[in-house]
Amino acid sequence: MEMTVYKGRRWSAANAYLRPALKRNNCDMIRALALKVVIQDGRATGVEVERNGKIEVIEAGSEVILAASSLNSPKLLMLSGIGPADHLAEHGLEVVADRPGVGKNLQDHLEFYFQYACKQPITLFKYWNLLGKAWVGAQWLFSKTGLGASNQFESAAFIRSDKGIDYPDIQYHFLPIAVRYDGKVAAEGHGFQAHVGPMRSQSRGEVTLASADPKEAPKIQFNYMSNEQDWIDFRKCVRLTREIFAQEAMQPFVKHEIQPGEALQSDAELDGFIREHAESAYHPCGTCKMGALDDPMAVVDPECRVIGRQRTAGGGQLHLPTHYQWQSQWAVDHDR
Numbered sequence: 001m002e003m004t005v006y007k008g009r010r011w012s013a014a015n016a017y018l019r020p021a022l023k024r025n026n027c028d029m030i031r032a033l034a035l036k037v038v039i040q041d042g043r044a045t046g047v048e049v050e051r052n053g054k055i056e057v058i059e060a061g062s063e064v065i066l067a068a069s070s071l072n073s074p075k076l077l078m079l080s081g082i083g084p085a086d087h088l089a090e091h092g093l094e095v096v097a098d099r100p101g102v103g104k105n106l107q108d109h110l111e112f113y114f115q116y117a118c119k120q121p122i123t124l125f126k127y128w129n130l131l132g133k134a135w136v137g138a139q140w141l142f143s144k145t146g147l148g149a150s151n152q153f154e155s156a157a158f159i160r161s162d163k164g165i166d167y168p169d170i171q172y173h174f175l176p177i178a179v180r181y182d183g184k185v186a187a188e189g190h191g192f193q194a195h196v197g198p199m200r201s202q203s204r205g206e207v208t209l210a211s212a213d214p215k216e217a218p219k220i221q222f223n224y225m226s227n228e229q230d231w232i233d234f235r236k237c238v239r240l241t242r243e244i245f246a247q248e249a250m251q252p253f254v255k256h257e258i259q260p261g262e263a264l265q266s267d268a269e270l271d272g273f274i275r276e277h278a279e280s281a282y283h284p285c286g287t288c289k290m291g292a293l294d295d296p297m298a299v300v301d302p303e304c305r306v307i308g309r310q311r312t313a314g315g316g317q318l319h320l321p322t323h324y325q326w327q328s329q330w331a332v333d334h335d336r
Contacts, residue, residue, distance in 0.1 A: 035047075071218065108201070115193040162236070
């Protein structure tokens, strides 16, 4: 499993690129609340921000690149007048470009933990105690090495759920301990778990404005499991995972199934488990779809430039210039 780790730490885009760039004379970082992109005569000329309680405009020298996540990027586009015209009108926002796809097509990865008890005392459970945690923590603190330098998801798999599938559509990542992330249930002993879920959900959600106030969070509706195919795919995840761990090669390790539990077999029983335990893998995307110029739901073209359609009194259309760009990116600086 690929991981972005440098000297024992998860390495973000900010650590890898932004902080080194800040040492150059031509790169400045401004900490402020972005309110909207300023558009004049169909051109993006800067960004309006609030800094230290004052509203100001940061002028753009050549282009504006919007990289505010799959949740905040559509929000900022809509606040700037680029989005579904009817929705913008509901909030009293002037329509600069009627792009119905802004905020639509929201997708995410769902998954659940498939847990097994282990026959052998070889899992990370040996460190699931005060002394073990102190050792792992001290080793990482002083040398940035050891178990603390990894997220432990070092084994992965991509498989096809059925014959005739063009590409692997089920994803696994394996953890050598059986434990819940939320800490509500303590590990019962040596065990392991496979996180599994469909690669490409058919369900689609949306991000919309709650109001025209930039300080108010957008409305986020994921519409998880709203497509019947998702339920079919998740049931396959359960049954195929059981088949994998029933193989002879796993018998020296598999003691019994902890979760979902062997008693759950029917479609209805599996659906109940999925409904209770499926959770996000934190991979939201899709709200500023890339596509052809004639795709009404596309937001950016193949070069990440926002596709513009401005309503005018005469019913004409205006393309936003190529220098008004959107960068399709979902990056989080966890150190801020």
